[in-house]
Amino acid sequence: MKKNNYNNIDYDFINKIIEYTDIIDILSKYINLTKIGNNYFSICPFHKENNPSFIVNKSKKFYYCFGCKVYGNIINFLIFFKKKTFIEVVNELSSLNGIYINSNNIYKKKYNLYSESMKNINKLYIENLFNKFNFYKLSFFFIKKKWKLNVIKLFNIGYSSHLLINKFLKINKINLNILVNIGILKKKNNNYIDIFYNRLIFPIFDYINGNIIGFGGKNLYKKNLPKYINSSDSKIFKKKNCIYGLYQVKQIYNNNISKLLLVEGYTDVISLFNIGINYAVSSLGCNLTNDQIKILFNNTNELILCYDGDKSGFNSLYNLINKILLYLTDDRRISFIIMPKNEDPDSLLQKIKKEDFINIINSSIDIFDFIFKFYENNSNSFYNKINIINNLIKYIDLIPGKLMKFFFKKKICKKFNIDINELNSFLYKKNENYIYINKFINNPIRILIKFLLDKPELHKLIIIPSELKIINNYEMIIFLKIIFICYKYNINKNLLLFFKNYKYFNYLYKISKINILIKNDNNNKIFLHVLNKVYLLLYYNNYDNIIKKIKSIKLLNDIDKKYLIFLNKKILKLSKNFVL
Structure with a gap:
């Protein structure tokens, strides 16, 4: 995909649009995205394929396809996907983000005029603040605040006083409507009012390029006026997407x-x-x-x-x-x-x-x-507790982070002395495969070991995919050893006795003594469900290892690329069966 020609529009403006736009929000309107790790994956919209090879990185605001090699930002995507012109896409995104532009490329000229006017007005505000008379008059405020001179200068603080705007107009010779458009003057009947008159001025900077886009004003004297005012929304200032400082x-x-x-x-x-x-x-x-x-x-x-x-x-x-x-x-x-x-x-x-x-x-x-x-003073009675828990669990579905969601549920359980499995059962009661388990065994590999100790014949259901790279940890080693022993000696009962002389017998004995309460009697179905969960976790581990290895998509070799696509397919297929 070729680089776009941005014509006469500022690169700063283009960067601003890309920075403000959430690429995931836009792309998800047109393609199905699945989050895996820090990236999102999809079937590529630009070529035919069966396995997802189209990757989107939210923080970098960038997409790339391993298959057809297409890549770019949100502007590139909309141009090629929606068959629109560059100007049409920029208009669409600027409108979405509340940033002014028009299709005749007048934006650069007008924006520069507005920006330059703001810069020049602020210079006058600063000069006016450091005028001996004004600075002496305002010194009571700065002394009270203990503000240092370097901090005052860092934030370009100024002061608006009598006839200052007249002085600006005399120097710059621009139309009064320009000052109306950028929120310095307000037109009332046939008169123009300086809205920041007699106020301490705090310029608001565009956080991307450092241009002044608006002002805040603090009233120091008149009690009948608002203490603070901001620039009203204008061609270059939208309060909803400004962060001061x-x-x-x-x-x-x-x-x-x-x-x-x-x-x-x-x-x-x-x-x-x-x-x-x-x-x-x-x-x-x-x-x-x-x-x-x-x-x-x-x-x-x-x-x-x-x-x-x-x-x-x-x-x-x-x-x-x-x-x-x-x-x-x-x-x-x-x-x-x-x-x-x-x-x-x-x-x-x-x-x-x-x-x-x-x-x-x-x-x-x-x-x-x-x-x-918010609820700590209202949790005494039984009925209040029920009401509070109902309110709290409404927040669970709002949280996108799986671990965050999990720890919030744990906090609810600890606060109100509820078993987390009971809470999960309440939240996901349609999930027939849910298992109530002891804290010690709250681990899918341990659950599988427990099943095998109770019913060794379940080992016949285990077929470990040859392409799966196994994690080399203590519990996985024990699990694989059990499978090997069961297959080698065709063990269907008394499996624990076989391990009596093994060093991890005490560990297995501990697991064997734990009771697991299952909602239905279909042990095979539950066992396969947990087994697939282990496969999913292993595939995730393999995926993370590939990502750590390549670090950059440009370093992908063909083997890694094929394996990554394979992993994506497996993870997408298996993850549909689980509520995390």
Whole structure:
């Protein structure tokens, strides 16, 4: 597939569209994707095949087909799959993401004009802040906040005062409607109003290219006016996909961000940076959107949410749970900080030391404990417990991470003294093959060993695929030894006695004494079900070993490629039979 010609449209803009777009969300509308490890697989839509060889990597926003060698990003896919022009695809994706463009390629000219205007206005705001009179007038605020000069400059903080916009228009000689379009002026009747007049200015940067796309303004004097205002949505600013401070964090960590601390306001971010906590960002209020969540997790796998310690802040965190759980994969961590009553990070940092706040961060509670916190005072009566459990299990299906889902179920069971098998039975009561088992034997290989010890004739059902590479661990060695002995001596009873002089007899004896309660009497069916589960786990292990070996798709040799395709087919077939 050839590289597309992006014509006169900015590469920054193209990168912005690709960055904002969730490639999995789009592709899943047209092809069936199955997640295996960190990648998604499908039958290739660009050539005929029986086995899935089309791979999509969500984090790299890239697809590749092992069969026909086609590859590219979301723009390439839509051009070739939907037979659309480049401009049509860019229009479609820009509209989806709320980014302005038009089909006549005017975008670059207009965007540059808007961006340049924002940059020049901000220069005036900064100059105005450092004007001796204004800086002296505002010094009470900076002294109270204890903000350092380098932090003020890092965030390009400015100040809007009387006749500043008139000065800008005189210097730049641009149409007033430009300032309306970018949210600096508001037209009312025949008059133009400077919405940021007499406010401390916080420029909002595009987190990808560092362009100024909007402003936040803090009212310092008039009590009858809103304390904070943001730019209204415009041709270059959409609040729903902006994260304040993320550009600065990315510059500091060179795009390698281990965690992000999400707070509500500009001053929270700046006060945290001021004491060296330079991974703080703001959602521009307490209403976190899906777009913002995607942006956050595109940049880190650990998110700590710290909203204000008032009723609205606490309620906002609670309302976020249903939304943010949808992004809780096994490689991500979400935790919460509950601030003291009527405090936010900015106000609290004026009363406590840096070390104290770091202790607060380190004491953040994970999302599951945070969920339980809402119900801790209402779990006394029997009927309340039933109601709470019903509410909690609704969250289970929201969680995409299989391990996360499993540990959340374990927490529910521990909290309310429920056996996890009973909970699973309730959740998946249609699964006829479900087995109630002791904790020690909660392992598919041990279950198979238990079955063979009880009914050695089941060994005749075992045919280990020749292409399967076996894990060399203690339990697998014992399992294979049992199969070998059963086949060699055609053992159909008293298998345990045969191992009396073996070093692992005590281990086998322990397993033999454990009772397994099975829902139906079809031992053969249960045994084959667990056996296939073991095969599936082994295929997964083989797949992971291939991925670790090749590291890059360009290093695939023909043998690895064929084996990887074979593994994909086996895993897809076997995984349909299991609820994990």
